[in-house]
Amino acid sequence: MDAVLALFHFPFMQRAIIAGAFLGILFACLGVLATLRKMTFFGEGVAHASLAGIAIAILAGVAPLPFAMAWAVIIAIVIFFLERSTKLASDTVIGILFTASMALGVILMNFSHGFQPELLSFLFGSILAIQTIDLIVIGVTSTIILAWFFTYLRQLTFLSLNQEGAYVAGVPVIIQTLMFYIALAISTVLGVKILGIILVSALLVLPAATSRMLAGTFRSYLIIAIVVAELIIFSGLAVSFYLDLPSGATIVLVGTGLFTLAAVYKHLK
């Protein structure tokens, strides 16, 4: 019991757990619609693309998180308009932009001299990385995105299932789709602190995919995805804390284990 309570004793763990609670709900909700819209590669792309924003912020000596968020929003808007204007497949557009932006990030980091612990924490995630200001940014931004998500959930579901039907019915398809891209981009960057650029998109996929194995209704799909996301993050953080492992990798492996169990359960049912 003492060992469990020790988790909550350290301020850095308190911050990581609170941030994880916000991120769990956020990624579960967006992941449900992102998997429906086959947009999980978008999260992967934006996360990698955010390296350039982080590199610029580190070189300029400013806080990386807001800068990376702004950069990710620009990338999301460019992806949105390029998809429409070039008629190229979404994964092609994302593939071009994410590699270009990541390449820019690598070149920029080349100008930064010496060891960059902050950059490493962005790449692989760290439970030590969440500062109080990060927690405030994560809490406020997540609340705003979740308020938008639940206010327009029916519209967002309608346009994810039947975009043309939604357009004819008067759903503001362009605005809501662009908002979804921006929300996804911002959330991805918020998750980078704990999971890292390389692994953050797993949090978009694993809770939704695990819930899909168990849910029978859309309501239960959303609820189970949230529960699974919180379970993955808390268990991953705890294992990471006790075994002194990188938080991002641990969360992803715990999530993969849970998904495997759910898939086996569905197969045996």
Next chain:
Amino acid sequence: MPTKSRTTAKPAISVEHLSVHYNDAPVLQDVSFEIPNGHIAAILGPNGSGKTTLIRSMLGLTKKTSGEVRMLGCHVHEIRSKISYVPQLFQFDRQFPMTVREFMNIVRHAGEDQNLINGKILEVGLKEEILEKNIGMLSGGELQRVLIAQAILNNPDILILDEPSTGIDVVGEAAFVGILKHLRDKHGTTILLVSHDVAMVLNLVDSVVCINRTLICAGPPKRALTERKLADLYGSDAHLYEHHHEYHNHH
């Protein structure tokens, strides 16, 4: 008798000199027609004649090159809440966890009674039990009826359906015809459907719009769809036979 009065002088749908080009190649040329209020109308034409392009451009889903489309006397974007559209192919992940009730609920206007959903399901000839079924478990005919029930949930004035009888068997088709007549007669809904099934359509509609890249004919079917117009539409081998108040196409 329709429950709503739709006796305005303006037609429900008015299309004037509509042209659509894809990459400078004309797909539709100078199409004009009107559909009166409370009519069931069908757009007829062979494959590749531009039927789907016509309704997509009318709804703003495909950009028109020139021309004007008005519904209930207004531009389409001004009265979207009064129009419903059932697309030709509703492709979705059949494993997606969503019940028919939840599927219907996503289009329900905020504040409207949940019981509305039950009523619309009964209206399209389905049992209420289907509401708890997963949408991926529905047969083609059931899904078609659910799509129509969803489309009429908010009592649209105009219902547009693209190839609605595709994938439905003869029994399902008869039921489908009954549903559309019910919507016209009970609610006064103006219905425009795209079809390649001349026999089914002629037994159902009040007017036809025949196109093959341009307008061939329009009006009440018996007057508009003469043997000559049918030949213009489908080629010289096309004939129209009448049996027991039903038309059959042989082409």
